[in-house]
Amino acid sequence: DPELYCPAMAKLKHTVCYWCFDHPSFDFDAFCRDIKRIGYMGLEMVPEEKWDIAHRHGLELVTDIGHASIENGLNQVENHVRVEQELKTKIDKAVRVGMRALICFSGNRNGISEEQGLENTVTGFKRVAGYAEQKGVTLLLELLNSKVDHKGYQCDHTSWGLQVIQRVGSPSVKLLFDIYHMQIMEGDVIHTLSDNIGSIGHFHVAGNPGRNEPDDSQEIFYPAVIRAILATGYRGFLGQEFMPKGDPIRALEQAMKTCSPD
Numbered sequence: 001d002p003e004l005y006c007p008a009m010a011k012l013k014h015t016v017c018y019w020c021f022d023h024p025s026f027d028f029d030a031f032c033r034d035i036k037r038i039g040y041m042g043l044e045m046v047p048e049e050k051w052d053i054a055h056r057h058g059l060e061l062v063t064d065i066g067h068a069s070i071e072n073g074l075n076q077v078e079n080h081v082r083v084e085q086e087l088k089t090k091i092d093k094a095v096r097v098g099m100r101a102l103i104c105f106s107g108n109r110n111g112i113s114e115e116q117g118l119e120n121t122v123t124g125f126k127r128v129a130g131y132a133e134q135k136g137v138t139l140l141l142e143l144l145n146s147k148v149d150h151k152g153y154q155c156d157h158t159s160w161g162l163q164v165i166q167r168v169g170s171p172s173v174k175l176l177f178d179i180y181h182m183q184i185m186e187g188d189v190i191h192t193l194s195d196n197i198g199s200i201g202h203f204h205v206a207g208n209p210g211r212n213e214p215d216d217s218q219e220i221f222y223p224a225v226i227r228a229i230l231a232t233g234y235r236g237f238l239g240q241e242f243m244p245k246g247d248p249i250r251a252l253e254q255a256m257k258t259c260s261p262d
Helices: 002-009 027-036 047-055 077-097 114-134 158-168 179-185 189-195 222-230 249-258
Strands: 011-016 042-044 060-065 101-104 136-143 175-180 200-205 237-240
Touching: 002 200, 011 060, 011 179, 027 047, 027 249, 047 060, 047 077, 060 077, 060 136, 060 175, 060 237, 077 101, 077 114, 114 158, 114 175, 136 200, 158 175, 175 179, 179 200
Parallel strands: 011 042, 011 237, 042 060, 060 101, 101 136, 136 175, 175 200, 200 237
Antiparallel strands: none
16 A cells, blocks of 8 residues: 555655666566555666656656766766766756756776876866756766775765765765665765765665665664664655565565665
C-alpha cells in the first residue's frame, strides 16, 4: 500500500538508479509502475529513449550522467573542452525534461598529483558553472571509492571533493555523497555528512559489503544515517543504487522501509 510510505515521502524524496536493475529481459514499463506504487518519486540515469516511459508513469527524471567518463574527467585539462560541450548539451536536455541535476566525475589520477588534479577540476567546473546556474541545473561531483569499484579515481575522499566545491564557489556545483563509497573509503559517515551538508546536493545508497540492498546483513545502519540526514534539514533526493540479491521489487520495497525511519 503506497499510503504506508507517505509520512516518509514528505521528508525525503526517494529515487531509483536505473542501471542497477537493467537486464536483457527488463520490462521497464512494469518496473516504473511497480516503483511508483511503492512510493518512489523518480528515476536516475535512465537512457534517453526511455524518458517518455518514466514520465508516463508520473516519475521524475532526477539525475543523469553529465559527461564521459568516470576515468577521463575534469582533473585533466585536455578533457575540458569536450566535457564543457557535453555538459552544456546535457544541461539543455535536462531543462527540457525537468531534470534537476547532472553527475560529474573527477577522472582517474593517472599520475596527476592531488593538488594539480584539484586545481584542474576547479578550472573545469568554472567553465560551465555559470551556464548551469542560468539554467537551474545542479552539477554533482560524485565521490567514489578507489579501493573496490573505481581504481585510481581521484575524488575518493570527502575532503578533496569539498575543496573543489569551495573553490568553485557556485550554488550549482555540489557533491554527490554516495554513502556506500564513502563508507569504504573513510567511514564516519554521519559526522561527515552532518558537518558538510551545505556542500552536498544529493545522496546515493547501497549496503556494504557487497553493494546490495541496505538490510541487516551489512555494516551501515541506514535508519541512523537517514535520521542524521533529516536532522540537517535536507529534504532532497535519496537514490537507491544497489545490486539486488533477489527480486528487485521486493528489495526496493525493503530499501524504502529501511530508509524511511519513524
